[in-house]
Every structure is written in C-alpha cells, then in structure tokens.
Amino acid sequence: MKNMIKYTIGILITTLLLTGCEKTLTDFEFQKKPLKLVMNSLLNPDSIVKVHLTSSMPIYEKGSQIRAIENAQIQIFENDNYLADALYIGNGYYAAVGIYPKHGHTYRLEAKAEGFPTAWGSTVIPLQPTINEVKVDIQEINIEGFEGYVWTSKIYNYTLNIKVTDAQQDQFHSLALYKHYIRRYTDCTYTFHETTQEWEVDCTDYIDTIPSMSNYINFKSYDRKIKFHYNGYDLRLFNSTDDITSIRAYFSNEKLNIDEIVIPFNLYYIEYDSPFDIHLNTIDLNYYKYQYSLARHNEVDEGFLSQKVSIYSNIENGLGLLGSVTSTVLSINPNESSTDN
Template identity: 25%
Template sequence: MTTINISILYLLAVTIIISACEMVVDIDMPDHKPVLVINSLFNSDSIFRVAVSHSIGIQEDASDITNIENATIEILENNISLGSLSWLPIGFYTNPLIKITAGASYEIRVSAGDYPAVTSTNTIPLAKMIIIKQVKDSVKIGEAQMEQYVTEVTIEIPDQAAEVNFYAIQIYAEDTFYSSWDDSVWVNSYFLNLSTRDPVLGQTEEYTQMLKFSDELFNGKNYSAIFYFEETDKNSIDSVFLYFYSLSSSYYYYSVTKDLYYRTHNNPFSEPVQVYTNIENGLGIFAGRCGSRIALQY
C-alpha cells in the first residue's frame, strides 16, 4: 500500500471519529406571552414615526409577526398631551402636527387589544455646538500595504460638566444629478466610511458608519477629537456634511447594544447581547436625538 493510500485511510478514520455531530434538543422553554413592541427613533425638528408590533416566542415563525394597525397612541410633551398618532399603511403611526422639540421630554402611551398597555419616556438633549478645527485632505494612515489615504477631521467638543452626555458623528456626502427620464433633479445623500484611532470615540457602527461615544473620559472639558473619513472624488460630489448629534442615553445604549448584537450574533463563543429596551411592559425603543449639520470645507 502506498504512503498516500495509508494517509487517506488514516485521515478518513480520524475524520470520522472526531467529526462533530448535531442533534435537535428538546428544552422546556417558558411560554412567552406576547407583548407590544414599540420602535421609534426620532430627531428634533421632525415628527414621530412609531412602528407598533408584537413579540413572539423564540421558536415561533418570525413571519407570524405583524404590524398592529389598531393601536391607540398618545404622545405627551412635558406631561401635557399633544394628541394621538394615526396609522399609515406604510407601516407606522404618525401625526404631522406634532413637532419634536429639542430639550423636551416626551412620553408615549400605547394600548392595543389584549396586550398590556406600554409606556416610555425620553428627553431629547439640546444641540451641542462643536468647533471644526481642521479638515485635512489626503492623510495617509495605516502601514505598509494596509495604508490608505483619508480625510482627517479635527473637532473640539466643549463638554458641559455635571451631566452625562452622549454624542454621535456621521459624515454624509451629497451629490445632485439630473434625470432626463422625468426631467427632474435628484439629490443623492449617503454616508461615508468613518474610522478613528481615538479610543474615546470607540468603534464605528458597521451599518450606519456612526461613531458614538460618551463624555465619561472628558466630562466638563474641551475635548479635541480626530477621526477620518474615506477620501472622495471632489468632482463627483457637491458637498460633504458632518452631522453631530447629542443622543439621549436611551438612544446611545440602544445603538451600542444593537451594534454589538449584530457583531456577535450566531457566534457560539461570544456572550449574548441584550439589545437595550426602554419600553415599560413591552419591548423596543423610544429614543430621540438632536443633531446639527455642518458643511465641511477642505
């Protein structure tokens, strides 16, 4: 028998005896009583868009989840009722007359059918002013074959003491194009990839390319932060904007845990992540932010 044949037999034998096997496990999962799920992330100077649905047991079919279209939703601002939201068949409730104001505290009360009624409150922080100190094009970061050219932005954040603040940064590019098909002008807006070496700014969120961070490490001080965004062809875009947000704590914790959830989901060697929820008697998120838009000149 040749060496290769012996090797094949040996490998087959070893592979067979140590190969992993899988089985379905019967486990007593506690009965899940469905609860209302409220999902609403909102910005100041806009209107509420609230999705209402329900939870299901872990072993049920996700396609059994439906939008709840007959919910009663009341919005209160600083404990004063502003009115109710109405269902729109595109998947959420809204009321164009209720404008969201920075600094205000909002409460949502939702009831529907036999589900326990749910509530949530959230205070939108006031806008924070930042200073763009420098925008530098064609900065090389990385080493050797991992090097890349980016645009470097330095900002200064004047942080207020005696309160915990949460911030977020995104960079958007906008370009305008003409459509000859319907003779119209379109504005295409998309976010650019962000990165940073500053541990205070943390990791970029994968899907939204958002840097979100707290002022825990620079509370009450002026903090100078440096980050980078992907280099763009200036001839193909009209402008680049920096969005600087003040996040409510619920918005921040939801964003952080949701990002971690997607990063680690289905990894059997990672501790599971509970996505943050602030809905009393239910699940989901009701959280706001206040943003400012600054055009970057470079």
C-alpha cells in the same frame, strides 16, 4: 492577531467535535410567553411624532409573524402633560400631525391595545449639538509601488471640536460624513469565449461617495471617547488597537468629565479637494444604549461560547425603543485650514 486566537480555539473545538456528535433536540420545551406590544419611535425636533406599533412573536412557533397593531390608542405626553394622540396611518404606523418635539423636553408615549397591557416609554429630547471648531491638517505622503514606482497622495487629518454644555452630564453623539459625489469610474471584466473566439466585455459604472466607501474615513480607535461604529455593513465594537475605518462613529463624554469633545479622524483620497458635509447627531441615552447593545450583540454573535447580549429596550410592559435625536450639519471645504462655528 485576533484571527489567530479564533483559529486556535477553532482547531480545539473541531478536535472536540470529532470526538463528539450533534443532534437535534426534538423534545426541548419552550416557555409559553404572552405576546407583547412593540413600540418603536425616534423623536426628532425636525419631524412630527411618528410611532410604529407591532406585536412580538415566539421564535420557535411555525407560521407566527410580526403583526402590525391597528386599533391602538397612542397618547403623547410632554413634561407629564397630555399633548395629543398619534393617529393610525396604516401598516402599524401612527403619527401626530403638527406635533414637533422640543429640545430639552421630556416625552412619554403610552400605547393601549386590546389584548395587551399598556406599554409606555419616555425620552428627553437632546439639545442641538454645537461644533466649536473643525481643524484640518493636510499631509502629503509618498506611496511606493512595484518596481520603485512612487506616487503622491494626501491625507486630511481633521479634528472636530464639539462643545459640551454640561461637563457633569453625559452627552452621546454620532458622526457621519457625506459627499454626494467624489468620483466616477468604470470597472470592466473581459471574458474570452473559445467557441466564438470573441471577447465579451462587461462594464459597470461606479460612483463613489464617502458613505459607501468606509475605507476612506479613519477614526482613531484608541480614542476612548469613540465607543463603537457603523461600517456600512454592521454596527461594530473596536476589536483591536489599529485605527479603524468607519462611516459613522458613536462617541460620548461618558465618565470623562470634559468641557469639549475632540474627535480626530482622517480622510483619504478626497479627489479635487471637494467639500463635504459633517452630520453630527446628539442622541439620547436610550438610543445610544440601543445602538451600543446592537453593536455588542453583533460582535459576540460570531464568538464561540460567548455570553449573549440582550438588546436594550426602554418600553415598560412591552418591547422596542423610544429614543430621540437632534442633528447639526456643517459643510467643510478641505482647502480651508479651520472652520469656526
């Protein structure tokens, strides 16, 4: 349905273009802009503080490239108190060995480098997410194939119940599933060579895992809590009311004022009913906004005459992102009807 309108507009535009022309603007003048410091960091209580520092570059200048900043000073502040400097470890990366961010604390990073104004950003490390309960309802379905052939398969309908620590506060999460191994299979192509009168067989071994096969996870897109998703190729918004398949969903209790977040999803074809892991991350508002703006940007990138979307940045006097994330991993056995945490 979405394509229908795109094609229609496409026909219209094609007709228009047939009456018009295209030319390269050789005298178009770009604004001269000073280079900016680009500071990227994703703080995680399970890891030391690491920062990547580079410079921005003009798009339309031939030969310019992203440059790693080597001789910068990066200061780390915890709840407005100076904590340590992150030291240069190469290729634009800086690290503060032994400094682990703490849940609920505010961290500010300041980067000073010659020729650039001081750039800084801050983030609050989210609290550890709590999974109250995971329920599963196994549904057997009959699938009809050609000539009346019928086979039976299973759909695992899960509901994931996440505790909201403060209903007045917005919480942002991402959810991904992981199974190292589901099944192994071999796919062969057969080519007959006329000259040698021989068959050539080319076989490839495949190993399916949940992360690589997004069509096995089905989120309910009409669920208002789920805002966007990562489908293995790109970040995407939901573009229809159909259930959408995804391998990571981003959701929140934003504007909902609820005590718990319930996320329903289905799994198809879990062979041998094998266990898998739920990776639940709680992310800060900055990282959520960054990912959301990327998803929106990717969505409209194809859209003709759509308004462009700017990518979120929380670095003052510079660009990039300082975000934070906290993780919880829960192993699920599909044969158990529910898991209480």
